[in-house]
Amino acid sequence: MITIKSSKIFDGEKFSEQTLLLEESFLSKKEQKVDLGDLWVLPGLLDTHAHLRDPGQIWREDIFSGTRAAAHGGITTVFTMPNTTPTIDTEQAVLYLTERAKKACVNVKIVGAITKGRKGKELAEMGRMARAGAVGFSDDGTFLINSSLARHAMEYASELGLPIISHCEEPYLKGGHMREGWYSTLYGMYATPNAAESIAVAREIELSYLTGAHVHIAHISTERSVKLIRQAKADGINITCDVCVHHLLFQDKDLSDYDTSKKINPPFPTSKGQEELYCGLEDGTIDVIITDHAPYAIHEKEVEFQSAPFGIIGFETFLNELLMVSKRGLPVELLLSKVTSAPAKLYKVEGGILGKHLTDLTIFDPNADWFVSDKSLFSKSRNTPFLGKSLKGKVLATYSNGKKVYGDPKWSVM
């Protein structure tokens, strides 16, 4: 047996002083006591929206590099999105990834596509993918514009007890490279208006009301999206949503340097939109925080801004960013619950709480620093605005399924 003592043990809801008893099989063979002082002990984080680029885009990331990066960020469960090559839209594809994931260093959950090839024409075999273990369905990266098809997808998903994870973006209004507003005017950038998202959110709310299906809106980024979802929840509609952590820290105005590592879709919000995102987190409208980890190779991002692909990596800076968000006024326990207990409950997956079976946990020093650099990142890609910056807070060790998957050698005693 091993005991861990800390004054900052987070159970998924709040911090308290505790002594955890860990089974011998986990962490160490020797019997010992470890006093961690006020280091944080967290349930392993869940990131329920990420792109591991596996199969088919492994110059950006693969399931192994991606999960090593996740472990480096204190994340022990990753949801991988199906916009790979080929698309994850069949039972075989889900089984293939599941098999590969067995050798990955953290838990990987698979989100299947809603339509074949994410093309929006025919439904993918959702029942079979569910049988193979898919945790939800998404055409992430594109909005399923055909409302009839979307309705039927929701009907199937609700039969299967799984959510539709919806990427909300009206295709005729999109096409910009940043958020439409004064700053897009000033920076001379073709821009996408807020309504491109909220129009699609409104459609999903109405279809969820029609079908009773659980629709989870991914990475909301506008004031109106928050308000529509808040109202839908008040009306008892089966809607949940998440926000990408980067959208809580960056705004449209931050693109003055045309840095392509800050190009993301949905684009950074306006200051007004961001304010509402904070309100939405505080009042429970927004259920979960994600990274939307989206790796791209250096040569893909080292181009003109409007020619660059959308996406930012996020695993390894997740906790650092959450700390920054808490400094802007949200309680850190609330934020941590939205990356642990809340996503676990929402998707009905294991983890996110420190309960009896302690297999996934993260030890974090909120006062230490780490330097984000080409050398220190575990991801294959480097597309983060934090590259070359020193960040407050450092993951000291991550344990997944009872094994240390990241950590300084000095933590090997555990």
Place this chain on the structure above:
Amino acid sequence: MSVVGKDIFDVDVLTSEEITQIFEMAKEFKEVLKRPIKKVPALRGKAVCTLFFEPSTRTRMSFEVAAKRLNADVVNFSASTSSLKKGESFKDTVKTLDAMGIDLYVIRHREPGSPMMLKKYTDAVVINAGDGIRAHPTQAILDGYTMWEKFGTLKGLNVTIVGDILHSRVARSNAKLLNIMGANVTFCGPKSMMPFGVENYGVRVSHNVREAVKNADVVMGLRMQLERQSGGFFSSLDEYNELYGITSEIMKLANPSAIFMHPGPMNRGVEVITRVADSEFSMVEEQVTNGVATRMALLYLTLGGDDNDNN
């Protein structure tokens, strides 16, 4: 106050004093252009590269003439004849050119921010000759110079810019420069072609051209492009001309001494009628001449022409 070594990403890198300095220098160079031998050796031994990733005749030629009048060596790079077609990246193109020893780049690119990106790969001076819909500082400088020459000052001048503001880098840079110099700017055009939050430029916004040109000293037309029709920005060129076209009647509503300006190329019968374009108060050709003079001034000053004289 010095323009030496300054990268001209947009007009707001310049102070009103520096802009005035450019105007005064341009006036001297304009005299040179009237001489039988239109050349001064001010930039002998300097290499200027025009780097055009987007088709342009006027601006590129204007820069080329300006640089040659100053005796600089000029090399022209245009995307259509380059290895860009073979898939060479912007970065590699610039690094290749830079290895050849260029002192100043003039860049035109459809991407906003591309001049700043260019600067990442070179120590040479960078002059923006139009980056997407963001900025066109040398057009604004030549426009400002044209007004300055005509009216003696820009302070208090009423300038009305009519047309597709949304897609116009000329309107954006003009608004900034005219603001710096203390002029009053009105943007006029349909709502569909007015960029978000445009009032923040410190301009007045109008959707009625008759109202917008009242008390104007300068009426500037912008090119309306037919391809905007398919995007729903306007219904037909005919209707656009009726609602926003600059006619003699519209010019009569402006101040008696008002001038007409246009960055070119003009669509006669769309944003302006021929009677206005060819009138005695039209400055369109004067703008072209001033383009060469102001670009000479800018090349001379940024490449440290003054310093050379002292050596």
